[in-house]
Amino acid sequence: MAAQAEEIKKLKERLDAHEGPVLSVYLSVNPRYNTNQGQAYKIRLKDAFKGIEDLPEEVASPVREDVEGGTPPPGARTLVFFVAADGLFERYALQVDLPEVVRFGDPHVAPLVLAVDEHEPYGVAIVEAEEFRFFVSTPPVIPEEDRGETVGSGFFREVDLKPTGMYPVSGGSSDMDPAGRKQDANLHRFYKQAGEVTQKVVFGDNVRRLIIAGTKERTSPFREALPQQVQDRVVAEEHLATGAALGEIFERIEGVVEHVEREEEAELLNAARENGVRGIKDTVEALQEGRVYQILALWGLDAEIRWCDHDELAITEVAREECPYCGRETRVRPLNDVLVDLAAARDARVEYFVAHNEVAATPNEDIEKERVPDEPADVLRQEFEGLAGLLRY
Structure with a gap:
């Protein structure tokens, strides 16, 4: 485990230093989802590539050939790729479910880093x-x-x-x-x-x-x-x-693991109610001040935030194009990427809440019909606006 964590952190350093743009792909291949039957993920990958106008064929083709040319390794739920025009090609098979992401620009390594860092055997x-x-x-x-x-x-x-x-x-x-x-x-x-x-x-x-x-x-x-x-x-x-049978045993065990983790998420939400901060603005500001030791974030939270590369600080006023501290130009970044960077710098942990409803067809799908009442991911979305932090002080 420690070796994998070190390997992924070195990957992050390599990609952060890469001029890019980099194609980042997180592709769900978990056969338990109906939409992956018949290897339908291959079609979704093609459609995702068609939606990126400036994606060079020499960058897309290695991923397409890899996915179309074979089947995922046993136990794999998510395939991850990082590709660039200068020959960069990294491929990882994960035994965890991550929402699908296909992005061409800054490398999107945060989910992979978190999947390794947060693994507790x-x-x-x-x-x-x-x-x-x-x-x-x-x-x-x-x-x-x-x-x-x-x-x-x-x-x-x-x-x-x-x-x-x-x-x-x-x-x-x-x-x-x-x-x-x-x-x-x-x-x-x-x-x-x-x-x-x-x-x-x-x-x-x-x-x-x-x-x-x-x-x-x-x-x-x-x-x-x-x-x-x-x-x-x-x-x-x-x-x-x-x-x-061993297969039956582990099918039961996986259900136990999901139940245990949902209970832990519910306990974290209770802790946030008692001693926490909620919402994007207040949580990010408290995190930057070093007052947060654990972030509770809704996976797939579709939000962006301003970022100053010089000061390595988030600017919670999205419309503010200049950094209030150094006066330099800021840029827009995905909130999830910023949370990971700030958490690493402030010695805080990020806990992502993913909807576990069995009726969901994919990791991304958010189905209201037949949803489990008070599921932690839903509570985080509805009560905490999708983001909360547990406070040190």
Whole structure:
């Protein structure tokens, strides 16, 4: 994960230094969306290119050929490209959903940076009647060497547990049954050993959220046997039938992850109500003053803001063409890009809220019909004008 973050930050530095213009493409290829069936994303890409009048063919063709010439890597949900006329060509496959963007001008690297920076690994401990397995969520960017492989849903890799042969013993027991007492002792050793292995993996892979899955008769005593520092990281306990298929397990786990993240977003909104600032003008100004430690932003917030390149400051008066501090000419930039730059300079974190409604056909679509009441993204839009900040002071 740290290696990927460093790689993407170096990419940002390269692109920021690039004279451009640069073609930036974020293309949704997630097969779960109806509009991606039959590889319809290829048609959307063509239509997007047709809408850019000054896009040179030598810049567009490498992306078009790459997309039309093959299928996305297993587990990929978003393909990302950066291309320029001087031969620049960067391609990334992401295991996260990002709204589609096709832009020709300043490089639009902010979503990629955030996808990597904000990734917090999940761990999944599967405690079955006959075995114990542990999986860790993979980083959002699929490495080139792994693009032909997939584990489970494509989001998790299995940890090679050592020592091997760590299996519980099935069967009930009674206090008066010597064989039963032996089984209890074996189970106790199993839970203790599994807990020690889990602690090692959780700390070694920096797992911040742990999900325990399996039969209730196994998950509950396993959770109780975990060291307290590991118990504190358990966010869910998912009960599954014995022998459930791995694909079914991870389909359930992905639902758990979405639920956990929505709850965390709801908690952030409550914190913003108690000690926060809302709206574009007030939030950006507080961020520039260093008073904000976390930004809550609606993904796809279609807004622009003035920017002074000399002072590296945002000007909240969009009509003001001169910087009030240095008098130099300002330029218009997308608000999302400015938020990322200011957050990095002020040591603040950006949390994007994306609509998770299952009825939505694409990551971009905003359907009012059958929307989940009080979904965090909707609350952020309606109550906070799409942008809020949590205050340090």
